[in-house]
Amino acid sequence: MSLLLAMTGWHVEDWRARFAALLPDMPVVILGEPFDRRSVHYVASWKHPEGSLSGLPNLAAVFSLGAGVDHLFADTRLPEVPIARVVDPDLTTRMSEYVVLHCLRYLRQQPRYDRQQREAIWDDDRNQPAARSVRVGIMGMGELGQDAARKLKVVGFDVAGWSRSPRTIDGLATFSGSEGMVDFLGRTDILVSLLPLTPDTRGLIDAKLLAGLAQGGRLGGPFLINAGRGRLQVEADILAALEAGTLKGATLDVFETEPLPTESPLWSHPAVTVTPHNAAMSEPEAVATLIAAQIRRLEAGEPLEHVVDPARGY
Ligand code: NDP
Numbered sequence: 409m410s411l412l413l414a415m416t417g418w419h420v421e422d423w424r425a426r427f428a429a430l431l432p433d434m435p436v437v438i439l440g441e442p443f444d445r446r447s448v449h450y451v452a453s454w455k456h457p458e459g460s461l462s463g464l465p466n467l468a469a470v471f472s473l474g475a476g477v478d479h480l481f482a483d484t485r486l487p488e489v490p491i492a493r494v495v496d497p498d499l500t501t502r503m504s505e506y507v508v509l510h511c512l513r514y515l516r517q518q519p520r521y522d523r524q525q526r527e528a529i530w531d532d533d534r535n536q537p538a539a540r541s542v543r544v545g546i547m548g549m550g551e552l553g554q555d556a557a558r559k560l561k562v563v564g565f566d567v568a569g570w571s572r573s574p575r576t577i578d579g580l581a582t583f584s585g586s587e588g589m590v591d592f593l594g595r596t597d598i599l600v601s602l603l604p605l606t607p608d609t610r611g612l613i614d615a616k617l618l619a620g621l622a623q624g625g626r627l628g629g630p631f632l633i634n635a636g637r638g639r640l641q642v643e644a645d646i647l648a649a650l651e652a653g654t655l656k657g658a659t660l661d662v663f664e665t666e667p668l669p670t671e672s673p674l675w676s677h678p679a680v681t682v683t684p685h686n687a688a689m690s691e692p693e694a695v696a697t698l699i700a701a702q703i704r705r706l707e708a709g710e711p712l713e714h715v716v717d718p719a720r721g722y
Pocket residue numbers: 475476477499503547548549550551552553570571572573574575585602603604605606608609635636637661662685686687688689722
């Protein structure tokens with residue numbers, strides 16, 4: 409019985425060493441080297457090549473090495489076995505840090521003061537909105553969205569959440585589905601996207617959605633923070649809204665194409681902050697420990713945790 413590591417872009421030998429230390433009785437094999445396909449019971453994947461997981465007759469589970477699973481569902485020949493993803497308090501904390509940081513940057517007008525400093529301008533502006541007067545709307549109220557919402561509330565922001573199914577969360581205004589979208593956007597000064605990429609969410613952050621954001625808020629116009637997935641956003645529409653002034657700024661951690669091409673106008677746009685898809689890095693030791701524990705659970709006849717629903721795509 410073996411664990412197959414199927415990843416692209418990462419140091420696979422480092423992962424082999426991690427899993428070998430955590431699961432000393434389980435051989436760890438790597439895609440691309442010779443191995444007995446019948447021996448593979450588990451796969452740990454990050455962006456495995458399309459079709460490379462077919463023909464594993466004893467496969468019992470696939471583990472995403474990240475929180476997102478869109479990279480798995482991109483494989484049209486993905487075996488029909490249970491799929492589990494990363495849910496890790498360390499990753500969740502990092503994402504909340506990112507969200508709180510960038511909401512505070514907009515609240516405290518930091519991009520403007522950075523600009524003024526570069527030009528040696530002392531503009532002692534007295535218009536300083538209180539956090540309680542700024543409405544943050546989080547799209548995606550799962551593991552990450554709920555933690556970010558809690559922490560934004562501690563800072564004082566007026567927070568609401570939007571999800572696929574209705575949710576009741578203490579102290580938060582919640583909205584769901586397409587029927588809740590208009591009201592949700594209409595009360596949002598800073599839109600935070602923490603959605604997974606699925607057929608339903610692809611291209612969601614487009615001209616129509618951006619046009620629905622509140623225009624009369626205390627920040628003088630709406631801002632966007634997307635740390636979910638790049639394909640949620642239509643970058644041409646974001647740029648057009650920035651040009652039109654209906655969007656005041658955007659902080660993007662994820663992009664339609666990654667790495668962000670050097671010719672992308674997002675790099676140099678004065679109202680855009682670019683971070684290189686590292687809002688919440690998965691800590692390799694924590695991820696390997698989580699997956700090893702999941703494998704031990706299965707071996708002990710216990711149910712898998714953090715299972716993904718293939719029908720929903722997340
Ligand atoms: P969860 O699965 O816990 O939460 C997903 C949330 O999105 C749920 O609230 C769900 O609604 C909602 N949702 C899904 N589809 C829709 C839809 N069609 N309409 C409205 N709401 C929808 O995921 P996590 O919070 O753990 O992670 C979210 C995403 O963050 C990941 O999928 C990944 O893409 C991204 N991520 C990015 C990282 C980065 O560094 N930039 C790092 C880690 C993750 P419901 O509550 O009804 O189920």
